[in-house]
Amino acid sequence: MTLTKTVFTVLTPLTLALPLPVHASQTTTCTKTDTKQIAQLFDRWNTAVKSSDPEAVAAQYTRDAVLLPTLSNQLRLDEAARIDYFTFFLDKKPEGKIDSRRIQIGCNSAIDTGLYTFTFADKSTAQARYTFTYAWLNGKWLITSHHSSLMPETVTD
Template sequence: PQKVVACYSDEAILIPTLSNQVRCNKEEIQDYFTQFLQKRPQGTIELEQTREISEDVVINSGIYTFRFDDDAATDTQARFTFLYKKEAQGWKILEHHSSLLPEVVA
């Protein structure tokens, strides 16, 4: 979880896939990923687009699928949006929104 959280800006907001709680600081983001990573997810990006908004802001959106060790028979498909900002420490995630697809895609 610490390695994942290190990818996020100190000002980051996470609207996660598998929780109703919006995470507004690194402690809350780490709490989410501690629980999420315990499920041993394996992710595949199905579709993505990246757009440069400015020299120091990039947005990346698409659809990914996760399979979890605790439920290998079920794939979880979600849409995602990442907003990256170039900071002194490098590129960091400023906003991450991920939500289950409202309709199952075959």
Template sequence: MRRTYSAGVLVAAAAVLFTGTGATYAAGTPAQLSAQRSAVTSTAQLPTEGQIKALFDRWNAALATGDANRVADLYAPGAVLLPTVSAEVRTTRAGIVDYFKHFLESKPVGHIQEQFINILDRTSAIDTGLYQFTLTNKDGSKTKVDARFTFVYELRGSQWLIVNHHSSELPTG
């Protein structure tokens, strides 16, 4: 699907993309903004799809530790978590830790079923698709939960962190 954006939206997006790069950018036409963005990203190496895919494996391995703080370490300060099995939006580290303390009780193991990677620039990428969690119930039986996911990653310093994570149970039917 092709989307059309107004110049105002592109100026706002450019302001977000270029914040913290140390460069100064003037407002301009969409073509001018695109050229400015290209000048910055062409000199820096873009992450590969494999590098972005590996971030899910890192997150899944953190789940396997059973340590909610270790999982929360993968989220940037100010990250937003819209979790699979809670109606509460988590926007603080304490909220993210609290969610994972309860979620990790079921010893979740995630498996990606379908995945789409969008590399936005050298410091941001989106990983979205479908995954399935195998959860262990208190009686030892297993339950499978199919869900949709979106991870938005940002390179902060030398570490890729989650800035937005949405996960929702896949509707049936």
């Protein structure tokens, strides 16, 4: 099922004076989703991470997605830079687990924000804050930005 949202253009004296194309209305079809489906996007990403294939992980992102990775200070703005990071990251054999989260859903977009922990092959862990933003593009949810930063303080139970 899809939802439809109609956006109307308001004509003011200023907009009438500008040489811009004017559309009476534009219809956007909003894909129906729920928090369970958006939560599963992390599972899909984590499965790609566990595959140890940097290109499979990078395929979860839009072409122009922004990655602010957990274990690097470098901003990753294109696919080659994301593959470079994931080549390094996947060598550690990470497996992610969500500790807590909040999901917000919009029209063809979603945000998944929270805390997660990575456990590596050497049994070390990294606790981090994260935000994934998603967009519904060409029939698929893709990551448009991903920010992950190590927790500034040690977390104890």
